[in-house]
Amino acid sequence: MALAMAVLGAQAAQAGVTLTDLDGRQVVLDHPPERIALGFYFEDYLAVAGPEGADRLVALSRAPWADWRPGQWKAYAARYPQLNSLPDIGHADDNTLSAEAIIATRPDVAILSTWQTSALGEPGLRQLDAAGVKVVALDYNAQTVERHVLSTQVLGAVLGQPERAQRLADLYRAKIDDTLARIAMAGPSHLKIYVELAQSGPREVGNSYGKGMWAGVIDLVGGQNIAAGQIGNWGPLSPEYVIAQQPDVILLAGSEWINRPASVPMGFGATDTVAQTRLQAYAARAGWADLPAVETRQVYGIYHGGIRTLSDFVYVRSVAKALYPDAFADVDPVQELQDFYADWLPVAPDGLFVTRLK
Template sequence: MMLSLLPTLRRLTVAATVVAATVTALSGLSRQAAAEQKTITDVLGRTVTVNAPLKRIVLGFYFEDFMAVGTPAAYDSVVGISREAWESWVPANWAMHTGHRPSLAQIADVGEVEVQSFSVEKVLSLKPDAVVLADWQYKALGLDADRLEEAGVPVIVVDYNAQTLERHVASTLVLGEVTGQSARAKEIAAFYKTAVEDVQKRVAAAKQAKPRVYVEFGNKGPAEYSFTYGKNMWGAIATAAGGDNIAAPFVEWWGPINPEQVLASKPEAIFLSGNESKKNPASIRMGHGVDAAESKARLQGYLSRQGWADLPAVKSGAVYAVYQGASRTLSDFAMVQFFAKQLYPAQFKDIDPVKNYLDYYARYLPVQPKGTFAVSLKD
């Protein structure tokens, strides 16, 4: 009886194998059809044709913005990062994210543009669908960026460093296309736009002269002036918040300013930015895991600079510290609010910028930072 069934079983097995192979082939065709070819226009107006959402991405910068727009699942498609720009620049932020998702530390490091360790060969070895770079990275790479594209790897440029509403919105929408999260990108872009435009309306309603503002990256400590900002980053935030940035006539993007010019400009408010780094014991410390008392103590040290005691900002106590990592990012709307609240307090009594900063994380990111992100010597 059993022997008589064997031919039938063999025929059924062969038939099943054929059916399975056919289904697999059709499934493959279905997936190919579903892979949508898109032409993305990046923030430089360059058109890049890719199959989106991308499956293999090398990400140069804006790590949290990529995650906020694409959701944490977007990192499943990231095969390479410029790790130093995350781990070294905001170490506690990196530790917070890797503590939540240890696999981030296993993503290949392709080197960092600013310290000239970025490796085209490493990028190509990862066989990415595209490389997503900050505008400043793309421009600094120059011919190396061309090499990537000549090798068949598209480069997509985004830019939050410009710190303009237009570039923030455009970059967010590009990240939405890259990650297949266009609807979420539109939501976040609209949220950011509404917050910044609200600041602009409140400042306009104040109908007063713009206060003179000086901003400095406090990474070198009081003994040495570090760079300030002109048209981008904190300089653009100061302008968006209704301030008159004293560095704007002298510094285009970022760079040093003559200390005598700071004294001559008589700023009415001073903002010093800092991060979590412990490399310089006198630098401004701000960010995840930093105690407010330490931030204020570091901030107080800057008041001993020659000539600063006579500045209007110091005389009135209008000296503040802000988190460097909260600039050039979608969460920086809260820093625009913080600047504006210090410059126009009557117009922003109902606004809590630090709470709004933390609420942004609760809404769009999988981690919740704890630390010091904006402080005043008045508090």
Template sequence: MMPKLVALTSIALASSLSFAQDVTISDVLDRQVTFDAPAKRVVVGFYPEDYMAIGTEAAYDNVVGMSKYIWQARPSNWDMYVEHRPSLAEIPGIGRVDTKTFSVEKIISLNPDLIMLADWQFKGLGSDVERLENAGIPVVVVDYNAQTLDLHMKSTKIIGVITGQEERAQAIANEYKHNLSMIQERLEEANLPKPTVYTEYGAAGVDEVGYTFGKNMWGAISTMAGGENISAPYVEWWGKLNPEQILAADPDVIVMTGYETGNGDTSMIMGQGVDEATAKQRLEGFKQRTGWSTLTAVKNNRMYGAYHGACRTILDGAMIQFYAKAMYPDLFSDLDPDAAYQDFYKKYLPVTPKGTFVTEL
């Protein structure tokens, strides 16, 4: 067949098409990639929950391999999905790029139509990308980590093409854009002073400063929501601040994030199966850090908890609401970020999460 060029700003293929045809897309790195769509044998390198939300549960009928660790790092979330769809556990694993266990040989043996990788995975693989392409496997790159509106929308539409769910993808992308526009239009109209905000992945617990974020992930979300991220001058993507830097910046708002499990009894935990009382207790514990009793956020009790699994995903529109409300409680008093997070699941995913995904003191 002659390749068909797909403009991601205006997807032309009807989502009801049941047969595959050659398409050429421009991925997030502006690479031209041609493959049969909808793809029938896919390896999902990252963003597994997004793949299901956009492509529907049926998209996993065509997933022949995946890098499972990012899903299994959220153990209760993973278990929730496996209980609903046991076949997920049977999908072969392909290893991890960041720990150098990623197996090109395994992927080739799965005979996929394409592999979908995160931008950071693609860049970390180096020459292994050529090995995949030389084996006739198209490599498509998407990116939710950068946490920009353009890349969130483009990645969503790419997954829509891969799965044959272009209309659904467009709807999800439009909803994300509308949510962000609503928040930013209010901020522009109100023209209030920007509060300073510090976000930390709290898995290390009270006694060790954990990772914070510069211009991506939670750092970008806090900026989108109208905050001044205190980590931005010192951390480009992610890294740790010196404790004295936090004290000197004296943030107005502190957000601690966590998964369902941590590294000890003082770790911040959030997510599926975590009761709010426990989450609040862990959050309260961070007040005991050396010097933190002097911080404005601590003295004013403006400390918040968020689920780390709700970041770098098309689901994170609710987290932009969360930050906006934390930093501007009067301006966004009508928002319910927890309900927004749950509503996305009701509309686009086959499971119902139960736990604590946002909290505050």
């Protein structure tokens, strides 16, 4: 509530703005930033900023976009060729993200995820402050409606687009409210769900999610996440445990990974022909043939790059549809994704984002 009041009570950006970011840090901006270093949440930034938002970028944390989501990166780089020449401020996962790299690009503001500000630590944040770089933290990773909405409102306040941001926040909340209303009418689901990061192929057990991200989606729609209480935020579950749990629904989270020939390809540029082959390989794992999810073909490929974004209501509704098919019979998540991109983003989502084992 305090965060919401800080954002909603902000003055018009042209006259300066005071806000509280998702780290709980108060940030004072004298004017809308003209030079922005962007660490993560690339599509959310562009959705709130509008098509001209790319012109304000002076640096990126490149790996989480170009390496994690190369198909998505290719689509945006074709629309904005200048992305290819932006300086790289480093990557939190390999400890190359640095205050020095950010400062060297002379931004007014660095928009980062909370896990990136955590990686910089207090010494790095003080260094940025001393150099006159304002830091604004966002958090779509928590996978809660509240932090999605607040992150969007904070972005709007920073970028001088509070009305556009509020429309996006209202859209997100409306889609989630509709989802929850349908679930309430349908009654509780007792179906068990197993989600696995399908990056390395069926011979290697990928991460599942106990908190946040996909776990947050499952919790929101009332599924029984078999990873809950077994791991922290993420980590692999033992094959024996998964089989013993007899999941009714399996989500294989795929993406556009490079040099991952056995992964489930999902996202920009992916095709169902290849995805089905990879889904079948997972379904053929030892002990999986008799799982309820495999017997009923409730095995789904779903776009990992689409989670922790403003468009992830599409994946929330996709999971809800698997659990409550009658309640969501008239919902077409793929069409809703197409509509979101047409209304808010400068590229089209050409590829495969949700599919089911045939």
